[in-house]
Amino acid sequence: MSPRTWPGNQDRPALALHCMMGNASYWRPIAAQLQDLVQITAPDMPGHGASPDWDGGPPDFHTTVTRQAAALITRPLDLIGHSIGATVALRIAVAAPEAVRSLTLIEPVLFAASPDPDDTEELQEISEMAQNGAPEDAARRFLTIWGGLDWDMQTTAARKRLARQMAMVVSGNDTLLHDSANILRPDGLESIDAPVMLIMGQDSPNSIPSIAQALASRLQDVGRAVVQDASHMLPITHPTQTAELIRLNLERA
Structure with a gap:
């Protein structure tokens, strides 16, 4: 850190x-x-x-x-x-x-x-998107709920960084x-x-x-x-x- x-x-x-x-x-x-x-x-x-x-x-x-x-x-x-x-x-x-x-x-x-079944289903769907070749779509959906930022206002570099970070979201889900x-x-x-x-x-x-x-x-x-x-x-x-x-x-x- x-x-x-x-x-x-x-x-x-x-x-x-x-x-x-x-x-x-x-x-x-x-x-x-x-x-x-x-x-x-x-x-x-x-x-x-x-x-x-x-x-x-x-x-x-x-x-x-x-x-x-x-x-x-x-x-x-x-x-x-x-x-x-x-x-x-x-x-x-x-x-x-x-x-x-x-x-x-x-x-x-x-x-x-x-x-809450809705939470579980939502996060599992986002995880599947991230793992199945659509990390940017997964990041957009995740951030719509939990991020409070406008995806369309992000630079290309920022979108790529956020997409890479979806691997950490996926990894943390088992604990959460x-x-x-x-x-x-x-x-x-x-x-x-x-x-x-x-x-x-x-x-x-x-x-x-x-x-x-x-x-x-x-x-x-x-x-x-x-x-x-x-x-x-x-x-x-x-x-x-x-x-x-x-x-x-x-x-x-």
């Missing part, structure tokens, strides 16, 4: 993990708003931003990201994640709750927490849809004693509220918040509101 660290309170480190097909740079405005409280480090996942391409595994993409993110933790810190980054953050917190001072999960896409990483194991979520904040957008896909409810029902100390007029990419579209909600959770720790 290629990490970026912004100015902040060096006595209180925080680690922020981005979404699939994103990169660490979108945490910059949020880091600036929280610099009085924490110092945020945000790595680019393999195959994203300034990091080298993912080698295709094994292990799978989710496990690769989790191991690399966990290696950046040298003392208890505030852990923040968005989308797949939120599921990685949750996986780390379940495995090592003592390493987490607070946990902020923005739009966690752990579909296995609240299975079927919990192959066993994040939801008995007493796992319950072992997290740090304050947790679940943040979602008002206009996010229907599965997000049900996932949040399923996770919240098992967490010891949890708050939930909805950002008005926002959807899945709210750290980018609504950084001020997102930062304010993260701050609330940081102050509870």
